[in-house]
Amino acid sequence: EPEVTQTPSHQVTQMGQEVILRCVPISNHLYFYWYRQILGQKVEFLVSFYNNEISEKSEIFDDQFSVERPDGSNFTLKIRSTKLEDSAMYFCASSDSGQGRTEAFFGQGTRLTVV
Amino acid sequence: AQTVTQSQPEMSVQEAETVTLSCTYDTSENNYYLFWYKQPPSRQMILVIRQEAYKQQNATENRFSVNFQKAAKSFSLKISDSQLGDTAMYFCAFIPRQGGKLIFGQGTELSVKP
Numbered sequence: 560e561p562e563v564t565q566t567p568s569h570q571v572t573q574m575g576q577e578v579i580l581r582c583v584p585i586s587n588h589l590y591f592y593w594y595r596q597i598l599g600q601k602v603e604f605l606v607s608f609y610n611n612e613i614s615e616k617s618e619i620f621d622d623q624f625s626v627e628r629p630d631g632s633n634f635t636l637k638i639r640s641t642k643l644e645d646s647a648m649y650f651c652a653s654s655d656s657g658q659g660r661t662e663a664f665f666g667q668g669t670r671l672t673v674v
Numbered sequence: 675a676q677t678v679t680q681s682q683p684e685m686s687v688q689e690a691e692t693v694t695l696s697c698t699y700d701t702s703e704n705n706y707y708l709f710w711y712k713q714p715p716s717r718q719m720i721l722v723i724r725q726e727a728y729k730q731q732n733a734t735e736n737r738f739s740v741n742f743q744k745a746a747k748s749f750s751l752k753i754s755d756s757q758l759g760d761t762a763m764y765f766c767a768f769i770p771r772q773g774g775k776l777i778f779g780q781g782t783e784l785s786v787k788p
Contacts, residue, residue, distance in 0.1 A: 592775070602719070602765060604775040615775060648717055658773040659707040660726070665719035 561585045565651050565666035572641055572673055580636045580669045582651030588664075590657035591634045593626065595619065596648040596668075605649075608634065609657060641673045676701040678768050680779035687756045688787055694741075695751045695782045697766030703727075705771035708742065708749045713763040713781070722764070725749065727771075756786045 564583040572578050584591050593605040606616040608626055625637045634653075638645055648670050652663040678699045687693035699708070710722040725733045725742045732740050737757075741750045753760055766779040 590773075594776075601780045602767075602776075602778040604777070607775060617775075650719060652719075652776075654773075656773070659705075659769040659771045661773075662721055662724070663776060667716070667718045670717070 561664075563651055563653055563664050563666035565649075565669050567669060568667065569670045570672070572671070574643055574673055575640050578638050578641055578671065580638075580649050580651075580671070582634045582636070582653075582666055583632055584634055584651065584653030585655075585664055586632070588653035588655045590614075590654045590663075591626075591628070592652040592654075592663065593636045594650040594652065594665075596650065597644075598647070602650065605636070607657075614657075638671075641671075643673050646671060646673045676703070676768055676770075676777050678766050678777050678779035680766055680782050682782045683780070684783045684785070686785040686787055687753075689758060690755055692752060692754045693756055693784065695753075695764055695766075695784065697749045697751070697779055699747050699749065699766070699768050699779075701747070701768065701770075703770050707769050707771065708740075709767040709769070709776070710738070710740070710751045711765045711767060711778075712760075713765060714759075714761070719765075723751065753784075758786050758788060760784060761786045 566581045591608040596602045606620045607614045648668045651666040654663045706727045708725045712720045723735045737754045763781045767776045
């Protein structure tokens with residue numbers, strides 16, 4: 560069964576450092592998403608991406624964040640200068656149509672710890 | 675703006691019994707989809723069940739069923755014959771028919787006790 564794959568599963572980084580979280584969406588999917596879950600809290604939308612550009616972003620997704628689909632298979636989330644409050648679980652998701660009727664498939668998540 | 679509210683932070687149930695998790699939402703949309711996701715200790719997000727707002731019939735998936743009350747904007751999840759493997763965080767989520775982002779509730783942590 561096709562699945563969304565995220566690497567690494569756990570990343571520890573020092574405050575102020577840049578991190579790149581990687582995702583390989585399901586191959587025929589066209590819509591890509593990043594969500595964030597601070598420990599013990601709800602899952603929050605960060606950004607959606609379609610046709611090589613951001614289609615929607617939340618207030619959380621400020622200038623420190625960027626997304627890219629560099630090679631047609633990977634979908635990355637970069638945080639330029641990490642803060643302690645960026646510590647969270649980051650989930651990548653993909654769907655084939657982007658419409659509500661189609662399921663968004665989630666990756667297993669990357670736990671980011673900023674120290 | 676759409677919101678999703680889960681008012682039960684934690685629940686527990688004895689193995690083999692039935693439990694109902696509550697969810698309410700607010701939207702001005704008429705057509706949308708509602709979901710329940712399961713997040714076990716592994717933190718993976720797993721789709722449990724989906725309801726289309728224009729369908730009056732409640733969705734069912736094996737031991738999982740929903741009680742969808744559109745007028746009341748309520749979408750509860752019933753788990754029958756609870757199993758130890760049902761222990762997880764459960765999130766209710768909403769998305770408009772035309773798509774976009776999933777909006778999640780705060781989650782309910784369910785413990786199934788032997």
